[in-house]
Amino acid sequence: MKYASLDLITAQYERCQLAFLPTPLQFAPRLSVALGGPRIFIKRDDMTGLALGGNKTRKLEFLLADAQEHGADVVITAGAPQSNHCRQTAAAARQMGLDCVLVFTPGQHDEMQGNVLLDKLFKASIIRTENSDSMAVMQATAAELRQAGRVPYVIPVGGSNAVGTLGYAVAMHELGLQLDAVNVTARHLYFSSGSGGTHSGLLLGQRLFGPAGMRLVGVSPGGKAEMVRPKIVQIANQAIQQLGLNEGFTLDEVLVYDQFVGRSYGISTPQSLEAISLFAETEGVLLDPVYTAKAAAGLIHDIRTGQITADDTVVFLHTGGSPAIFAYHDEWAK
Numbered sequence: 001m002k003y004a005s006l007d008l009i010t011a012q013y014e015r016c017q018l019a020f021l022p023t024p025l026q027f028a029p030r031l032s033v034a035l036g037g038p039r040i041f042i043k044r045d046d047m048t049g050l051a052l053g054g055n056k057t058r059k060l061e062f063l064l065a066d067a068q069e070h071g072a073d074v075v076i077t078a079g080a081p082q083s084n085h086c087r088q089t090a091a092a093a094r095q096m097g098l099d100c101v102l103v104f105t106p107g108q109h110d111e112m113q114g115n116v117l118l119d120k121l122f123k124a125s126i127i128r129t130e131n132s133d134s135m136a137v138m139q140a141t142a143a144e145l146r147q148a149g150r151v152p153y154v155i156p157v158g159g160s161n162a163v164g165t166l167g168y169a170v171a172m173h174e175l176g177l178q179l180d181a182v183n184v185t186a187r188h189l190y191f192s193s194g195s196g197g198t199h200s201g202l203l204l205g206q207r208l209f210g211p212a213g214m215r216l217v218g219v220s221p222g223g224k225a226e227m228v229r230p231k232i233v234q235i236a237n238q239a240i241q242q243l244g245l246n247e248g249f250t251l252d253e254v255l256v257y258d259q260f261v262g263r264s265y266g267i268s269t270p271q272s273l274e275a276i277s278l279f280a281e282t283e284g285v286l287l288d289p290v291y292t293a294k295a296a297a298g299l300i301h302d303i304r305t306g307q308i309t310a311d312d313t314v315v316f317l318h319t320g321g322s323p324a325i326f327a328y329h330d331e332w333a334k
């Protein structure tokens with residue numbers, strides 16, 4: 001590995017402990033056989049532990065440490081009603097003794113189920129807006145809170161900025177060590193890539209720590225690849241520069257699939273529903289209908305079309321989201 005330890009990051013950034021790490025790297029033998037041979041490992045970031053887990057917990061370890069350094073007493077973030085990011089932010093805020101305001105943009109299943117129900121349990125204050133510029137709404141909310149004597153800290157959608165992304169640079173370091181420990185070389189890493197911070201962190205982590213040669217495949221849950229890729233590059237570049245390294249990333253290093261989106265964000269596809277059933281029935285692993293099922297649909301497609309062969313090894317990064325299943329129960333009542 002290029003840098004043996006995380007010192008480069010931890011010497012410069014505070015980090016609070018919200019996740020139970022390392023998350024397991026689980027071999028999925030029955031899924032591997034069902035798909036015709038490639039060895040599939042699942043990196044279980046659905047088991048980060050905070051309030052039913054998920055990828056945002058890793059980002060929040062850096063973001064909430066930064067909030068604390070700024071003296072914040074309330075965090076504000078935004079997402080669709082069934083946002084896993086909002087749910088994990090509300091839970092993390094409570095764990096850190098902070099209040100939380102969630103700005104909900106219109107989305108599927110805005111009902112008292114799944115993540116919306118959990119946000120309620122964390123007593124997050126919820127603002128619903130039709131304004132597609134959720135950052136503007138968050139800034140206006142922050143200004144009001146400041147006037148009332150509070151110290152707000154705004155976290156962008158998905159926790160995807162140069163601070164939050166460090167969580168996934170650390171995750172890549174963790175994954176590299178786990179693969180080394182079982183003497184496995186993985187040629188592919190598949191994961192859901194939405195607001196970009198997970199993908200940018202993985203890129204950054206791979207550059208800093210390895211493993212070299214592992215192909216990163218982000219699968220979009222809704223956005224067009226041409227919109228998502230520049231954002232990933234931008235966050236990764238900001239992060240590497242803030243770490244003091246005179247290096248950068250380019251668009252050609254970023255692979256994002258958008259052909260598994262279907263009709264739109266938050267709406268399942270036949271392939272995503274098949275992926276949920278396959279993971280559940282072969283391995284007892286729950287995917288979520290919005291993110292990880294579409295990412296798994298991309299992986300399944302690439303195996304079936306021979307882009308991943310029977311002698312390959314692939315890691316599927318399970319980024320969480322299973323609470324949303326309960327809001328989507330109608331999908332299985334048909």
Ligand SMILES: Cc1ncc(COP(=O)(O)O)c(C=O)c1O
Nearest residue numbers: 084194195196198291319320321
């Ligand atoms: C379960 C799950 N997977 C993947 C993602 C995508 O992560 P990112 O927004 O960092 O691209 C999200 C984002 O909310 C998510 O909730």
